[in-house]
Amino acid sequence: MKKLVLISFVLAAFFANAQSDKYVAAMKKNLTLMDSAKTTADFQNVSNAFERIGDAEKTQWLPYYYAGLALTIPAWTDQKLDKDANSEKIKAFCDKAEAIEKNAEISAIRNMAATQQMLIDPQTRWQTYGMEASKELQKGMQLDPNNPRLYYLQAMSLFNTPEQFGGGKDKAKPIFQKSVDLFKKQDHKPLYPDWGQKQAEDMLAKCQ
Amino acid sequence: MKKIWLLFVFISLQIISLAQTKIRGKVKDGKGHPLAGASISLKNSYDGATSDSLGNFSFTTTEHGDFILSVTSLGYKDFEQAVTLKQEPIIINAILKEKLDEMRAVTITAGSFSAGDTKRAAVLSSLDVATTAGSNADITAALKTLPGTSQVGEQEGLFVRGGAGYETKQFIDGQLVNNPYYSSVPDLAQRGRFSPFLFKGTVFSTGGYSALYGQALSSALLLESIDLPERSEIDASVSPLFWGAGTQQLAQNKKSSWGINYGYTNVGLYFDAVKQDVDYFKVPQFHTLDANFRIKTKSGGIIKYYTTFSHNQLGIRRPDVDSADLKDAFGLKNYNWYNNLTWKEYLNNGWKMNLGISYSTNKDNILQQVQDAQDQPKPFPDSSFWMLYKNFTLVHRQDLSQGKIVLEKKLGGISALRFGSEYWYSYDNSNYNDTALIKLKDNYTALFAESDIYLTNEIAAKIGGRFEYSSIINRSDFAPRVSLAYKTGKDAQVSMAYGIFYQKPENAQLDYATNLGYTKATHYILNYQKMSNDRIFRLEVYYKKYDALVKTIPLFYNYYTTFNNGGSGYAQGIDFFWRDKKSIKNFDYWISYSYLDTKRNYLNYPAQLMPNFAATHTASLVMKRFITKIKTGFNVTYSFASGRPYYNFMLDNNNKFYIADQGKTKDYNSMNFSAEYVPSVGNTKAKTFVVFFVSMSNVLGYNAIYGYNYSFNGDTKQAITPPAKRFYFFGIFLSWGVDRSQDAINNNL
Numbered sequence: 001m002k003k004l005v006l007i008s009f010v011l012a013a014f015f016a017n018a019q020s021d022k023y024v025a026a027m028k029k030n031l032t033l034m035d036s037a038k039t040t041a042d043f044q045n046v047s048n049a050f051e052r053i054g055d056a057e058k059t060q061w062l063p064y065y066y067a068g069l070a071l072t073i074p075a076w077t078d079q080k081l082d083k084d085a086n087s088e089k090i091k092a093f094c095d096k097a098e099a100i101e102k103n104a105e106i107s108a109i110r111n112m113a114a115t116q117q118m119l120i121d122p123q124t125r126w127q128t129y130g131m132e133a134s135k136e137l138q139k140g141m142q143l144d145p146n147n148p149r150l151y152y153l154q155a156m157s158l159f160n161t162p163e164q165f166g167g168g169k170d171k172a173k174p175i176f177q178k179s180v181d182l183f184k185k186q187d188h189k190p191l192y193p194d195w196g197q198k199q200a201e202d203m204l205a206k207c208q
Numbered sequence: 209m210k211k212i213w214l215l216f217v218f219i220s221l222q223i224i225s226l227a228q229t230k231i232r233g234k235v236k237d238g239k240g241h242p243l244a245g246a247s248i249s250l251k252n253s254y255d256g257a258t259s260d261s262l263g264n265f266s267f268t269t270t271e272h273g274d275f276i277l278s279v280t281s282l283g284y285k286d287f288e289q290a291v292t293l294k295q296e297p298i299i300i301n302a303i304l305k306e307k308l309d310e311m312r313a314v315t316i317t318a319g320s321f322s323a324g325d326t327k328r329a330a331v332l333s334s335l336d337v338a339t340t341a342g343s344n345a346d347i348t349a350a351l352k353t354l355p356g357t358s359q360v361g362e363q364e365g366l367f368v369r370g371g372a373g374y375e376t377k378q379f380i381d382g383q384l385v386n387n388p389y390y391s392s393v394p395d396l397a398q399r400g401r402f403s404p405f406l407f408k409g410t411v412f413s414t415g416g417y418s419a420l421y422g423q424a425l426s427s428a429l430l431l432e433s434i435d436l437p438e439r440s441e442i443d444a445s446v447s448p449l450f451w452g453a454g455t456q457q458l459a460q461n462k463k464s465s466w467g468i469n470y471g472y473t474n475v476g477l478y479f480d481a482v483k484q485d486v487d488y489f490k491v492p493q494f495h496t497l498d499a500n501f502r503i504k505t506k507s508g509g510i511i512k513y514y515t516t517f518s519h520n521q522l523g524i525r526r527p528d529v530d531s532a533d534l535k536d537a538f539g540l541k542n543y544n545w546y547n548n549l550t551w552k553e554y555l556n557n558g559w560k561m562n563l564g565i566s567y568s569t570n571k572d573n574i575l576q577q578v579q580d581a582q583d584q585p586k587p588f589p590d591s592s593f594w595m596l597y598k599n600f601t602l603v604h605r606q607d608l609s610q611g612k613i614v615l616e617k618k619l620g621g622i623s624a625l626r627f628g629s630e631y632w633y634s635y636d637n638s639n640y641n642d643t644a645l646i647k648l649k650d651n652y653t654a655l656f657a658e659s660d661i662y663l664t665n666e667i668a669a670k671i672g673g674r675f676e677y678s679s680i681i682n683r684s685d686f687a688p689r690v691s692l693a694y695k696t697g698k699d700a701q702v703s704m705a706y707g708i709f710y711q712k713p714e715n716a717q718l719d720y721a722t723n724l725g726y727t728k729a730t731h732y733i734l735n736y737q738k739m740s741n742d743r744i745f746r747l748e749v750y751y752k753k754y755d756a757l758v759k760t761i762p763l764f765y766n767y768y769t770t771f772n773n774g775g776s777g778y779a780q781g782i783d784f785f786w787r788d789k790k791s792i793k794n795f796d797y798w799i800s801y802s803y804l805d806t807k808r809n810y811l812n813y814p815a816q817l818m819p820n821f822a823a824t825h826t827a828s829l830v831m832k833r834f835i836t837k838i839k840t841g842f843n844v845t846y847s848f849a850s851g852r853p854y855y856n857f858m859l860d861n862n863n864k865f866y867i868a869d870q871g872k873t874k875d876y877n878s879m880n881f882s883a884e885y886v887p888s889v890g891n892t893k894a895k896t897f898v899v900f901f902v903s904m905s906n907v908l909g910y911n912a913i914y915g916y917n918y919s920f921n922g923d924t925k926q927a928i929t930p931p932a933k934r935f936y937f938f939g940i941f942l943s944w945g946v947d948r949s950q951d952a953i954n955n956n957l
Contacts, residue, residue, distance in 0.1 A: 026254045041245065045258040048247035052256045055249065085282055121741050121789075123834070124333055162836045165889060 026053055027062065027191050034066065040074040040081060047071050047093075054096065061097040062191055065105060068093035069193070072112045083120055087113040104147040105193050107140025111153050133157070148182035149193065151175050152200040159203065173207040180204055229293040232266035233300030235259040235279055243304060246281035250291075269293060283307055283665075306665055308621035313665045314695040318705035318735040318748070319416035321354055321785075322409070331744060331787065337404040340830055341843035342880030342905055344937060346399045347410065348389075351429070352847070353828040355748075355783035355800040356414035359849040359876050360821050362914040362928050364389040364398040367821045368414050369752060370779025370806030371426025371729075374714060378429045379421060380407075381512065381550045383566040384632065386608040390494075390520060391542040391572045395914070395928045401518065401544070408434045414783070415731040415750055416705025419658040419672030419689045420614060420626065425711045425729040425754070433548075435510055436465045436502050441945025443469070447938060448477050450494075466501040473520075478936075486931045489583070490523030490539060509553035517545045528578055529926045530595060530919045534586060539575035544568070558618040562628075565611045574602040594920035603639040606715070608632060619659075626672075627657035636715045648715055650680035658689065666695040678712050683725050685710045700738040707731050713758045713771065721771045728755040742790035744798075752779040757810035762863050777808025777816060797831045812857045814865045820915055823849040823876070840885045849876040856918040856925070868922045877910045882937075897943045905935040 030053070034046045047070035054063030068090040075086050090113040097106050111133050118129035134157075140150045155175035161167020183197040235246040242263025249256030255269035259281075272293045277300060279287040284304035291298055321331045336350070337343060343350035348366055351357060358367035365373020378388040380402070390398040404410075409432040417428040437456045445452045454469030473494040498516035505511065521541045528534035550564040578586045578598050588595040614628035636648040658672025670691045677684040687710055693703035710726040717724065735748040757775025762768070787798035804824055807816040826849045834841040851872040858868040882903035888896070906912070911933070916925040 022254070041258070041261070044245045048249070048256065048258045049254075051247060052249040053254050056252050056254055089282055123789075124335075165836060 023053070023057060023060070024191065027066075030066070031191075034070050034073075037070070037073070040078045043070045043074045051093070054093075059100060061100040061103075061106070064093045064097035064100075065109065065193065068097070068106075068109045068113070069195075072109060072116065075112075075116045083116050087117045102143065104140040104144035104150060107136045107143065108147070108149045108153055108193075110136040111140065111150075115153075115157065146182055146185075148179045148186060148200065149196045151179035151182060152196045152203075155179060155200070155203065159207070169207045173204070176200055176204040176207055227272055227295050228268045228270055229272070229295050230266065230268045230297045231277070231291070231300060232264070232297070233302060235263045235265065235281070235287075235302045235304060237284065238303060238305055243281055243284070246279050246284075246302075246304065248277065248279050248300075248302075250293075251276040251278055279304060283309055283312055308623075308662050308665060310622050313622060313662055314668050314693040314701050314703075316668060316670055316691045316693040316703050316705070317701065317737050317746070318691055318693070318703040318733045319414050319731070319750070321351075321412040321414065331746075331785070332410075334404055334407060334410070336832075337410070339832060339841060339843050339882070339884065341845040341882040341903065342847070342878070343845075344882075344903055344935075345404055347402065347404050347407075347429075347431075348400050350404070351412050353798070353800060353830050353845060354412065354414075355746075355785050355802040355826075356427075357802075357826070358804075358821055358823055358852075359826060359847055359878070360914070361397055361876075361912060361930060362395045363821070364392065364400075366412075366427060366429065368427035369750060369781065369783075369802075370777070370804055370808070370819065370822050371752075372819070372821060375424060375426035375711065375729075376429060377421070377424035377427075378431065380431045380514075380548055380566075381433050381564060382420065382430075382562060382612055382614065383548055383550070383564050383610055384423070384608065385546070386568050386606055386634070387544055387546075387570040390518075391540055391544075391570070393522065393524065393540060394538055395917075396524075396931060401516070401546070402431070406433055406514070407431045414748075415752065416689070416691055416707050416733045418670070419656045419674040419687070419707075420628070422654055422656075422674050422676055422687065422709070423652075423711050425709050425727060426752070433512060433514060435512075436462065436504065437467070439945050441943050443941070443943045445471075445939060445941045447940065448481075449473055449475055449937065449939070462504075464501065464503045466499070468499045469497070471496045482932060482934075482936060484931045485929065487525040487535075488523065489525050489537065490521060492520065492522035494518060494520040505553060507554045509551065511549075511551045513547075513549045515545070515547045517543075519543050524931075525579065525583070527926070528598075529917050529924060530921075533581055535579045535581075535583070536598065537575070537577045537579050537583070539573075539577075541573040543571045545570075560616040560618075562614040562616070563612070565609075567607075567609045569605065569607045571606075572602070572604045574600075574604065576600050576602070600641050601639075602641075605635075605637045607635040609634075621662065622660070623662050624660045625657070626659070627655075629656070630654050636718075638719065645719055648680060648718055650678055650712070652676065652678045652712075668693045676710060678726075680718060680722055681712055681724055681726070683712075685726055697738075699740045700736070703735045703737070705731065705733040705735075717758050717771045720769060724758065724771060725756055725773050727757050727773070727775075729753065730755075742788065744785065744787040746783070746785040748783040750779075750781060750783070754778060754808055754810075757808060759810060760812045760865075762812075762859055762865070775808065775810035775813075777806065777810065777819075779804065779806035779808075779822075781805055794835070795831070795833050797829065799830075800826075800828045802826045812865045813855075814857065814867060817855065817867075818853050820852055820854050823852050825850040836889075838885075839887055839889050840883060843882045843884075845878075845880045847876070847878045847880075851875050852915065854915040856916075856922050858922055869918070869925070871916075873913045873915060876912055876914075877908070878905070878912065879907045879910075880905045881907050895944060899941040901937070901939050901941065903935075903937045906930075906933060909933055 030046055030049045037043050037046055047067045050063045050067035071086055071090045075081055075083055094106050094110050114129045114133035114136060118125045118133060137150055137154055155172045158167045159172035179200040183200060188194050235243045237243050244259055244261045246259040248265050250269055253271050255267060257265040257267040259265045274292050277289050277291045279302040281304055285307050287302045287304050337347055338345045340350045340353055356369050360367045363373055366376040367373050368376050378385045389400050411430040413428045421428045437458055440457045442455045450471060450473035452471030456467040458465045476491040479488060496518040500514045503511045523539040525535050525537045528536050546568040548566045553561045555561055578595060580586045610632040612630035614626055616624055616626045618624050632652040634650045638645040654674055654676045656674040658670060661669045672689045674687040687708045689707035691705035693701055695701045709729045712726055713724045730753045733750045738745045754777035756773040757777060758771050759774040761770045761772055763770060781804040784801040789796045804822055806818060806822050808819050809816040829846045831844045851874055853872050855867055856869040857865045860866050885900040887898055912930055914928040916927055918925050
């Protein structure tokens with residue numbers, strides 16, 4: 001009897017381990033796929049794969065995070081994409097991720113989704129989606145005042161705002177600097193988001 | 209033993225993971241078109257795929273046993289199928305049904321222009337209303353740049369598609385507004401009483417409007433008031449013409465707010481600087497005081513109260529048309545108090561309730577007097593009655609109390625059923641030369657129901673009806689309303705509307721004859737619209753038939769009259785609208801053009817004639833450009849209308865009207881300019897927001913003639929012209945608290 005109990009423990013541990021190995025492997029595989037993705041369809045594909053992992057795992061927020069992140073990438077460049085629908089989908093992933101854990105990384109995704117909706121028609125949408133984007137940024141900074149990606153996004157928004165509206169290179173530069181400094185200090189946990197450092201450094205160089 | 213066990217487990221796991229099942233298939237929508245980008249997944253596993261551009265997918269899974277395969281795609285209902293994985297290939301043909309979705313579904317646009325920041329089919333935003341040159345933040349003036357409206361400058365009101373001004377009614381949060389404009393002054397159009405900044409959305413219907421509204425033959429202007437403000441703030445405005453101050457206070461928990469504003473307008477200084485063609489013996493002055501509160505309820509509903517009190521007065525003197533030595537003096541004092549309380553609530557099981565009550569009272573003290581060269585009253589003998597009736601005093605009071613309830617139930621998805629009732633009690637009392645006229649009291653009741661039916665995202669119908677009863681004329685009627693919309697492409701749609709609209713005769717007519725029936729209009733509208741984020745194209749054709757219009761029946765010359773419903777008429781035409789924010793960077797413009805063919809036999813018209821407020825061709829070009837470098841916006845509006853007919857109807861020996869004289873005014877042209885300088889724009893940290901606003905009407909100085917007034921004998925006519933060629937305005941608007949700097953333009957004006 002004792003043996004049976006022991007065996008079942010061993011088996012359970014084995015399966016649990018196998019399960020988490022499987023999770024890590026699947027996440028790694030899809031992160032690699034996301035890095036090599038080029039077209040909107042590629043990104044949708046990898047987003048769907050992350051969603052499946054999230055739905056199956058139920059207790060991991062990272063798959064939903066990446067499902068959302070993957071959709072933000074083509075929205076910066078694809079002119080034909082229905083950005084309202086895309087952003088709504090991203091926000092739905094954020095809702096699912098936040099149901100598991102609330103954190104600054106998800107706020108960063110929400111900020112991008114709102115910014116992309118604002119960019120459809122900045123003049124009229126500035127007051128709605130622009131406000132939403134800056135609120136998400138503030139929320140994220142409250143959750144984690146040292147998240148380099150949030151400062152990168154804040155600086156990007158300043159960089160792209162005309163000087164007359166309180167933006168511009170000079171305003172963005174110290175914030176890119178702060179972002180880069182924070183990136184250097186950051187220690188990286190496996191599977192956790194680590195994008196943005198190179199972009200922030202490139203942008204900082206542009207501000208010089 | 210232990211080792212063998214483990215080995216066994218290990219091997220079996222290997223076998224399981226090697227045993228693969230291939231799943232492939234195709235995803236299509238209900239019409240058989242392939243769906244790309246759909247997500248296919250084996251529930252509770254990592255395995256799945258995404259459909260390609262032909263809708264095909266294929267993947268292998270190492271899972272085995274019973275699973276649910278799900279196919280999902282944005283805008284479609286989820287597809288699920290049970291599958292048993294046992295290494296045999298599985299082929300799935302998934303047909304996804306379209307989800308009815310408000311964001312994607314067609315909207316009925318026939319006859320209606322939406323303005324506002326939340327409305328999906330919005331043609332104008334509320335900021336557009338304020339920054340349209342020539343509007344000076346007057347809603348009506350801004351709407352006159354849309355097709356279907358006439359450029360009538362001598363009377364207030366929206367003259368829509370061959371309809372008179374009183375055929376357009378305004379509703380705030382569903383409730384009728386009895387006196388939407390400052391009281392009429394002869395030959396001088398008055399502004400609306402309500403600032404565009406009170407409203408978050410506007411629907412301007414040029415015909416075929418919903419069964420929830422009635423008693424407007426031509427058009428309904430539906431104004432939806434704002435909810436809670438974003439933040440607390442204090443506002444102030446200064447200009448040579450007026451000053452104002454106010455505050456909005458939002459509670460800490462952001463669940464309620466209150467506000468109060470006061471404004472005072474006195475154009476005396478302005479008239480000293482800019483010469484007016486008419487003699488103002490009393491300089492126009494306005495006091496306005498308004499207050500509001502708004503409370504959010506637990507279930508997401510809102511209670512809103514808005515009240516405004518205003519007092520204004522003016523006196524003008526113009527040359528008398530019958531005698532060169534005499535003058536007509538007109539004096540007006542007006543008191544107006546308006547109250548509107550509404551409660552919107554979400555009930556259980558998809559029910560929504562809109563409750564409203566409203567009360568308004570309006571009092572005009574009018575003095576009309578013929579004066580001599582020394583500005584002294586000139587008495588006349590009874591024999592010259594046509595001069596005698598130009599001397600009078602009138603005290604006119606109009607009250608309206610109303611209640612309205614609308615219940616709405618969502619019917620599976622986005623279809624909805626709406627029904628309700630409204631009751632108006634109106635009271636109208638005039639004292640003419642200190643003699644009390646009949647007190648008009650009317651109990652008006654209406655029952656209405658309408659249903660939004662969405663068959664698919666492409667086809668929608670709105671079917672409704674309205675039963676109305678008015679006690680003063682003791683008549684009831686039933687007004688059916690139907691509209692349909694069909695989506696013909698991604699951004700394009702065709703819609704049509706049909707409806708019957710009734711309106712009771714005006715009080716000035718009911719004073720003399722209460723045995724009148726409803727006037728009636730039947731609308732047929734066909735609309736095509738193509739709309740993307742930056743561009744809107746609209747084309748609408750319509751036919752409107754008028755029946756039972758009120759006719760004037762002279763009893764003793766033109767002095768005593770009665771009325772009947774013997775009139776008729778029609779209006780038909782084409783309305784065109786194009787707005788483009790895309791083609792030229794940072795430049796926004798719209799073009800409206802209306803072709804109107806209308807004739808009517810009403811009041812003292814001897815036959816069906818083109819009415820004097822209608823023009824065959826009307827066009828507007830509105831241009832806006834904000835230059836961020838200098839934080840300044842420039843707006844130019846150009847309006848054109850072909851000449852309008854004018855008539856002099858006189859009585860013949862048989863006491864019948866005939867056309868003694870007629871003609872057509874010259875074409876109307878007007879170019880208006882405005883600019884706003886917003887130094888704090890985009891500065892989210894600024895505590896004080898300032899907007900400098902300047903405007904100038906009729907930049908090019910056209911001499912507008914709106915029509916002619918005739919002397920009693922018909923020998924002389926006097927052109928109706930604006931009191932000054934141009935109107936200039938300069939003002940500074942300040943607000944402390946939140947960046948409403950763009951909104952602050954012309955607030956309180």
